Amino acid sequence: MEPVRHPDAPAPGELLGAHYDGCFGCGGGQPHGLRLAARAGEGVSLTAEFTVRPAHQGAPGLAHGGVLAAALDEALGSLNWLLGTIAVTGRLETDFISPVPVGATLHLEAEVTAVAGRKIYSTATGRIGGPDGPVAVRAEALFVEVKVDHFIDHGREEEIRAAMNDPVQVRRARAFEVNP
């Protein structure tokens, strides 16, 4: 099925903000985190940027592949804001096309291509040298829709309790749900 943009989704051009301050991909509370900033696009798409810092190296002066996969995963996961759904990565297939140096900004574009029941299919590319630069990485993903209980049941109690006692976090979690 064609993906449907949620009526309350942020308008094209709007920043999505972090879904959790402690998130390695988008939170401000992780010193070495990616701090990926995603902006809503048209339909169920978005753009995002991530600048590679020295803490993200694999080989000297180059981004670690797992970090690049994490950036793609975060951009793809952020699409769920636009669907009004909570979903987790079930499958992530990544192509590493060219090395990404420290200091480079990865310009990401992600979009949902199809939705089938709880399954959300999406694709993303990361370009370097500018938003129209060559594609350095790309990914195809399957996200699976879950209830908030997924996190409550599986997360460590300490962090779950803190998140549930934080009204900002509870509001962010609800923002994902079509029927909170």
Ligand SMILES: CCCCCCCCCCCCCC(=O)SCCNC(=O)CCNC(=O)[C@H](O)C(C)(C)COP(=O)(O)OP(=O)(O)OC[C@H]1O[C@@H](n2cnc3c(N)ncnc32)[C@H](O)[C@@H]1OP(=O)(O)O
């Ligand atoms: C207040 C508290 C805070 C709350 C914060 C909220 C906001 C936070 C947002 C945070 C976001 C953070 C994001 C992150 O950090 S995501 C972090 C990384 N991901 C995970 O931790 C997910 C771990 N995996 C699972 O939990 C389960 O396996 C899931 C939930 C994914 C599925 O297990 P479940 O038992 O539920 O479902 P099912 O097994 O019946 O599968 C359903 C369908 O999917 C198909 N399928 C599944 N896997 C694959 C695969 N690999 N390839 C191909 N297909 C696959 C499957 O065949 C089936 O298809 P069909 O038979 O129906 O056709």
